[in-house]
Amino acid sequence: MKQIISICHSIMKSIYRILPLSGSHKELLKNFCYGKSGGIFKHIQGYQNWQVRQGVLCSLFSNTDSGLSIPDDIPLTTVIIPACNLKKIRKCLTSIRNAKIKSPFEIIIIDGNSHEDITTLCKEFPGIRMIHSDATPGFLSAANRGAEEAKGEYLLFLNGNTEVLSGWLDELAVALYKHPEAGMIGSQIVHGKTGKLYESGNLICRNGEILPLGCNDVPESPEFNYFREVDFSSAVSIILRRKLFLKFNSFDEVCGSAYLEEADFALKLQRDGYRNYVMPLSRVFYHGSKHCSVSDIFFKRWGNYLASHSLYDKASDFFAMRKYSHSRIFYLDAEVPMADRGSGGMDAIFFMDYMKKRGYDVVFHGEYTPDFIPKYTPILLRMGVECVYTPQRQVWKYLEQYGYSFDYLFVSRVYQAQCFDWLFRKYCRRAVYIFNTVDIHFVREELEAQIFKSSLLLSNAMQTKRVELLIASQADATIVISRDEKRLLEETYGLKRIMHIPQARTVRGRSGTWEERKGAVFIGSAHLPNIDGLLYFYNEILPLLPADFELTVIGEALRDMVKLKDECHALLECGQIKFVGFVSDLADYLDHAKMTIAPLRYGAGTKGKVASSMSYGVPCVSTSFGTQGTDMQHDVNVLIADTPRDFARCMVRLDTDFNLWMKLSDGGIDFLTENYAPEKVASMMDQVLSLATVHKKSLSVLCRPVVSASQLETISAEQTGRTTAEDFASALEVLGFWNHFILGVDTVEWADYFKKYTEKIIVNTKDRKDICDVILSSCIPEYSSFQYSEYLAMGGVWLLPLPAKNSANQFFNMLKRSGFNQMDLLESGGNKILCCRKTIQQKEVYGKK
Template sequence: MKLHKWIDKYNKRYCYKINSKFYRGKDRGYSNLYRFHPKFYLYYLVRITAIFVGFLILKKNIISEIIDSFSRKRSAFYNPDHWKQGSIRVQEIILTLFGYRYFVPNGILPLLKEKEILTKRISFDKVSNPEVSIIIPVYNQLAYTYNCLQSILNHPPHNVTFEILVIDDCSNDSTEHFFTHNTVGIKYTRNSQNQGFLLNCNTAAKIAKGNFLYFLNNDTQVTMEWLDHLTKLFNNEDVGCVGSKLVYGHGLLQEAGGIIFCNASGANYGRNDLTDRPRYNYIREVDYCSGASLMIKKADFDFLGGFDERYTPAYYEDTDLCFAVRNQLGKKVIYSPLSEVIHFEGISSGKIAKKGSIKNYQNVNKLKFAEKWNNSLKQHLKEPDLNHGSRRLLPNKRMVFIDNIIPAFDKNSGSLRAFQLLKLIRELGYHITFVPDDANKTQPYFNALTEMGVEVLFRYPNRPGMIRELSSTLEKADVIWICRPEMNIEFSWLFNKYPKAKWIYDTVDLHHLRLKRQAIQTKDKDLEVEAEKVKEQELSLAKQANFTITVTNDEKIILEKEGIQNVCVIPNVHEPIKKPKDWKFDQRKGILFIGAYDHHPNIDAVQWLVNEIMPEVWKELPNIKVTLLGSKPTIEVLTLKSNQVNIPGFVQDVSSYFVNHKIFVAPLRYGAGMKGKIGQSLAYKLPVITSNIGAEGMGLVEGKNVMIANTKDEFIKKILYLYQNEQAWSELSKNSLEALKPYSIASVKKNLQKII
């Protein structure tokens, strides 16, 4: 196993060095012969060694990579109209062996011969009122244009209607023939004379029907949900235009947003770096985004007069548009890493500005841009510090928030609370850098935080790498919010690095109290000793922190009795849940419980419920079924399954269970903190029977909004009573929402504001 990890580690590391060094050399004008420079020899040696050892130990990914290269007949990089098939195959094998194909994105489409393309058809649905007009300007390069369109077919947007406009700037290959004979549902327009990229786009914008204009280069290939992620960001009225993460065909990053310095020179942030570094994977405001994949409202584009024609034929027009959006419309230019587009940069115009080439307009238009935006550029950085430049437009208030995992908000109460707190803190104007203690980039929860605008530092390339990333990218921290005692100890070094930061210690629940209760229930003397040790840790941390957070007032009082004076209550957040149908008493049946079963109090509760409480209930009401909802059911839980006990496991949308079950029963015998399951049931107006421990800290009143039972006999009696008494059931249901008012978004947000 160690050898496998060693191969993966060094294989990736040295393939990155090979690709990064070579393509940076290409950016400086070196030819492909640069690959033979002696500085690459050591890198090649490590790469070949990794392949050799991988073959010896039958490492699947190594074997698959090499076999694929030998079977590859086509290439995404070599046009078969210009290269012989044998030459392409040999080059692909060699470049794979030496690491140049290691990062190539999965599913990338190979280039086809023009003759073959003319035998194929591309068809899109015709849409009369599209939300988005996809504008693709083209000049020759039919093989790339075809792949661009094919990638859109392969990855259609889920929730966005669109039209495609292809504007042909007098191509002299088979582009015109293909679009007039082989396509359906594409608006194809051919210019009478060559206009250049800028005027081409302006022409298309005039005939576009969409509410949004999306400019897409023809030398691109889109990926899954690329358009959905762009359009979502316009739900915020402050957003003016949005751009994608651009990835080179060879797999390294082209751009994670653009940076403009005070002299009008620009930089593609992250160019030729790894795409999966956390610093490139959060939504943020940027100076500009490349017109290779850029979206703007049509109304805003028209108001600004389109791309400024002083930049004709091309270059700086996209940067100028972004500056106009910010400085004239007062809106934000946003980079979205979730919208990923592969870009074969420079196919039409090259990558180096040479005299007489269109690329040379980059230098000419830079001067025009500098003159136009002279006053605005004074606010930009003088020094080409890319990391600082990338964070220049972040909110001034910065918070580091640390929890055990990226909040799995639909799986456990603690995660839901953390997710909601992050949302509220964002609304209070903070940029949040979230650090999951397990360092994992867990989906779909990573995307959910990213869409919220939170920067997540996941594993890169390992846990120490994540810590280095945190140290190198985080230039300041005003507040450091750390959950749970063990993580406050682990990340205590942060307070040496940021001594002026406000330290917030979030207990989540008092761990020592939960352990002590469990020890008493299970008569475990060793656990009692452990609980005392944890208590010492928790009290020590609470004394050091600027603020200590508890989730209930009960736990606040416990800490204050121990001499802790800096305690604030930030509870779970609960809002009434809208239901399509409010099922009545006689329409409902069954008993419901929900909980994450990697939490021992939940296991104990359902074992007690099924093994001891329900057998007595079934004697009188044998048809009652019990449903045990929740993630990660253990063997102990799964063995409870029977004709009378249903264990669905994790269910993403639990609404149907809460609206059709008659009562919620949570016989918790130990635990601590506020129980999210109780608040969740109240939010659905589902009457609750629980213990004092289940109801603690919520201010619930027996008989008004909850029924309390603490012994087996009490649970049996109250289940039988509430299950058959419509009046009592209706009273509890009616009063449920009133009990949640202290835990509303507005109430919790107000308390948060006082602390941070």
């Protein structure tokens, strides 16, 4: 049966070759026939290759919306293709035609004494330029000749034995446009037969070995799928500026014999201060198979340079343990940032962009969106942010393998911090921990519980409070978004290292005239305070407004959530409220609106919708919850109203009073420029990193981990003297644990000493009217007694003098049974103190606890 199928396939192949169809139409015919064959050709090599290719295309382009924006003034790109054989060139050109390229480009085919009539391609592919070259056939001479004839500002060298994929040229051209420091940028190269990576850029080792990154891995592997610096990319597909190519005298024939002309040229660029990159979102299928190898000529020229600039001695070192040339930050958030759908996404993008500009390597994971998210994940990849996503990578496995490499942990939101606490403690203990609250969740949850009079919501808020305060107290630095939240944590709960970082917003400026503007806009995500705010507006404010007043609601997730809630159906049926869902550019609506509104009844942090409105010069009417912690002033840069009648009056004033409108518009722009300018926020972030690093170093000097009872016995034997109250205070000052903890003390001396550091001291630790976030015990008379197990079970942090040597083992086991997973020895005042940290109650992470 196989023989019959093979004969049939051969006949079909022969007919296919002589069909009077263009290459693109033949490709469509092949896809149709193979797709409808039901796998009867599964033992045929050609069918197997087709299956691999389709599988790769399906995995890489399941959603064609890549989110790439092409600048209007992007220069012309000249694509230079050295001719190989007619069949391969035709397939290559067909793939270019099907790639739906949006950037301006031209194609030059360099015919170096080909034995086939390449000129026939000009009829099939109108617009290409065919140039005959008398030089020695080969890539080097053809590429140099093509550069001389090019009209484009950008040169893109493409091997003729390739098929390009969607986004190939656009991704390269935009990357070069946005990176003036770039020398050469290469595509990710996928093997045409196996569908595995051929390379995603190359590194050159000190011994001259070429290390193709990602070779034989899957193309979407997170480690090799983001814009990153490399030593060079193979000239299968590379782009660079024409003036730069000519400045360095084109490709050098000396290294051409070893197929290392692009590596030689890349190192010339690198030595002159330029950076070479790979853009993995630009992909090509390559049907060749030869990798660059070590060359004596090349090594003689570059050996000394490589000795001082290469990351690895030899290629095998890369697989033994990864090295990194920059400090690394692991950035954890709830979901992949969606800057066009909410202020939280805008803030996350700003933070990561800031980190990249400061020279850090950033690795991102979104807990609730662990997969590759079309449009939004590519935005991060283009920024040069490595994204850990499933099914290619489970995040806990990634941290297990690479957690040692992180210098910083940047953790957004309490729930993500709680969920990943055990992973960070286990695999990233050396990393500086920065906790970004986004907003203080327990404050928002308490307000929500009060509004809805729910004991269940209040209980949840209390649990969130316990965890959030504990995380903030143990972090090396904590970021809050409003000044009110900073005061709350510092003055009410005694926390230290709290940094106020406002939302960074760029002033867009207003356009259009006041007379052309009409109605109001509400911007929001599916956040519960936003839904409550809309219902509050509909039920209590809208009836007080003119019957022709219109509200436009922007937010796709918000619209979808409203559709799911029965109590919100009236919003959808109201003729005065229009839900437009997602919009790509807020200017399309804000440039035509009289105002925006923020009728919020509860929440925490600051509201990005108010700042976004100001950036477009559109005044906002808000409740006090919408402006809390911002220092915005009523009737100066915003209108603030907390009753339905006052809110409606403010809206009518803005709709009818031109002078008031202009005053608030100018005031909002001035306020944003003074307080929310990105460069000012970046300077504040410098202080956060500095503060957190200093604190981590102070702990590193004082602390050493305790991991066994025998180690504790050894430490106990070294101890001399009794630990004093001053020693505990010194240790506490390093750790930063103060007012918000309940102190269990057994002597008046200790209680009096701590009074100057704490506002509340509860001597009887069984009195739990206050939240027991963390317990500090000054001393335990009998370590052999288990009367303290109840206190230990309450969690948090204990700061304890060391036990006697003969009871160390029993004491250690008691701590372990009580759930303490981190113990550190602190030395203070010549004495030794044991700091025992208890695991935060965990949620499940990918099946592991």
